[in-house]
Amino acid sequence: MDLLRVDTVDAARGKLEEHCSSIMPRIENVSLHDAIGRVLAQNIISKENIPPYRRSIMDGYAVRSRDIGAAGDMVPSFLKISGEVLLGTDSSDLFLEAGQCIYVPTGGYVPEGADAVVMVEYCEPFGSGMLAVSKSASAGENIVQIGEDVAAGDVLLARGRRLRPQDIGVLAAVGVTEVPVCVPWRVTVISTGDELVRPEETPGPGQIRDINSFTVTARSMTEGLKVVRTVSVRDDDAEIAAVLKASKADSDVIVMSGGSSQGKKDMTADLIGKAADCGVLTHGIAAKPGKPTITGFDNESATLFIGLPGHPAAALIVYEQLLIRLWRSMTGQSPEITIKAMVKTNIPSAPGRRTFQLVTLRDGEMPEAVPVFARSGMISPVSLADGFFEMEENCEGVKNGDIVEVHLWK
């Protein structure tokens, strides 16, 4: 038993980080279509220039800008049409001599000798292969230079990036079709409690439907973690110990979600203490909600244990603060974008504890954070909330007019 190891949230996370180098995510290569939403495990450096040739951004005529320096509406310049670039074909043998022009479609190769492209709107073909140009052009106009989009050697995407659609586009552009991404942690979610019934059952007297194993499983999925199993076990030490032992074999993380009564907490701590060869690391965190949180680590199997508080809001917040933030930091992800919002009321904090306040956002010139109060055990206010903000341990609460940073629920 490791009682009274109450830690701050940061200290609890620090202890996990210390022990967790053995579950540093491995790297796997996936195809481009499977890479969306995955976390990049290595920097992506381009081996190529994009575009690899000077590219026109318009349908127009490649010209030498000095040839049309005097061109205007009233007095056009005349050039000889000496060729045409076709998309998808090799035009690299085309060369533009003085006094000539060559038709180039959008995206097409701009021939050597040319230094600008004039839009078709300003060009009028004549008979006998001549073109009247009614506008001058500066050097480089309507041309994307070699490597202007991506230069060979550039770090295009950095390790830790969670890949979005346009990142997939960048990878496609430079020909990276095997994408090195982090192998997601394998998570086992165990809910314990004789009073818990499955959602499809009608709770009898003294019973309640299991909520936390569903929210924790779903939150793992939205973060891209791999839930290997979600199981319910009765409050039986031997039975739970057996599930913990079996799950160590194929899980990086084992999450236990039980009740918040003292008996349940002691039981969870005891079970984690026995299953984890490093024992219990943290027994209670100085957080509101979230106090009855237990962590542990097993070196032999490289498994991290978290015993979550029983209350749904507390369970989700603690899972977010310990496990999800640990995953993000170990994979090198940037902090998420938060929303600055104003509170229009005084909101107390819990002195000496990190306080997490649920809020909804209301639109305004500056968004307003409206507190949502979830009494212990309630789930509907958690669902109503858009997210939460944090008050530091030494903070005495926020006052009407204060600005807070709202973390949106994911």
Next chain:
Amino acid sequence: MDLLRVDTVDAARGKLEEHCSSIMPRIENVSLHDAIGRVLAQNIISKENIPPYRRSIMDGYAVRSRDIGAAGDMVPSFLKISGEVLLGTDSSDLFLEAGQCIYVPTGGYVPEGADAVVMVEYCEPFGSGMLAVSKSASAGENIVQIGEDVAAGDVLLARGRRLRPQDIGVLAAVGVTEVPVCVPWRVTVISTGDELVRPEETPGPGQIRDINSFTVTARSMTEGLKVVRTVSVRDDDAEIAAVLKASKADSDVIVMSGGSSQGKKDMTADLIGKAADCGVLTHGIAAKPGKPTITGFDNESATLFIGLPGHPAAALIVYEQLLIRLWRSMTGQSPEITIKAMVKTNIPSAPGRRTFQLVTLRDGEMPEAVPVFARSGMISPVSLADGFFEMEENCEGVKNGDIVEVHLWK
């Protein structure tokens, strides 16, 4: 051919909405574990009260508050311990008489007769079954009332909600295990262009790797749409027409992504005009970027067609503005949360056109929106950007100090 049907962005979306009632998403039931990220198709109304009984939020003793009205540190009140509530067992036959108390764990049933729970910290058992209570309690203290979390008949979650982890928790709590969600549109993505090569190939002279079919496929996936196929076809009218015809059979949406040259645009409009029995609805939108956009609708097969601009930034923005927003509006989703940010520089708009400006966000007291300029055809600035803001058709640009609403890339 339906040339010159240039519409505003809103008009183009309006025309699609008019024609699209026949692709109103159908409803399917999925299990709780499969419901995460799906869009709720019907309001969820609770049939039950949660909690179904008065529930204690603490480990403590159920009491009659009037019995301990005078209790304090110095002069405790004494009560007779008349029972204990066990989690998961039927305690509904317990009744609290005056002068008695009953132990109740966190989450446990509060017996009839009691109107408050005193935390164990303020209670000290004596010999002979007596308890000393050193703190008074107000009526209702530490008790969650029947239906206080969820009242029977409440609309818990409204149609159009994209389900998050805590929403899954609410559904579990009220016993909804078959969740009515919108069947995602089935999307075919076709990229056309003789100049396009697959990402794993090295582009020859005049060739370029296909980007848009990857970004559009990925963006469809992040929105929860179902991509039934992503195919590349050469610039051959008959070949493309055959793919369009075959895809109509199993797609709600067919997205064509080709080049931005005039020849390509005409070809796309022509093909959509022939494949769609309502013909081309919009031929060009007054947007920057995004002008060369074509839409159409086929009533017989109930298929929506979108021909996207060739430039990667334009393709993604148009896909977002037309297709994704249409999906969100038809499924009843609320507008996404945007981020208010200040621009610290003057940014011009394109007069008469809806202008979409890519930006990155920089942290500050008020977040700063830093413009990212993507010259036509570039992809790396699109990936660099955190999102974009809109300037209306009649807007003359934004000035240093203006506040804009940034839509984050999804």
